[in-house]
Amino acid sequence: MLAHFGKEGIPESVIPKISQETLAEMVGTTRSRVSFFMNRFRKLGFIDYAGGAEGGLQVHSSLFSVVLHD
Numbered sequence: 001m002l003a004h005f006g007k008e009g010i011p012e013s014v015i016p017k018i019s020q021e022t023l024a025e026m027v028g029t030t031r032s033r034v035s036f037f038m039n040r041f042r043k044l045g046f047i048d049y050a051g052g053a054e055g056g057l058q059v060h061s062s063l064f065s066v067v068l069h070d
Contacts, residue, residue: 017056 018026020034027034041047048058 020031020038024031024034038047038049042049046060048060
């Protein structure tokens, strides 16, 4: 839903901004695993990720398509 599955358009910023530590707690893994997958998704072109305090996350609809079909 965050990636607007089935709709064309430019990526949008995902709100709220959360840390990798918080995301890791939410999904029950370590921060290093979250970082690993975030970098992998970025390299594959599924997300644009600018880390740091002011960085944001943009999710491309193609990521949601891949997740739903796997």
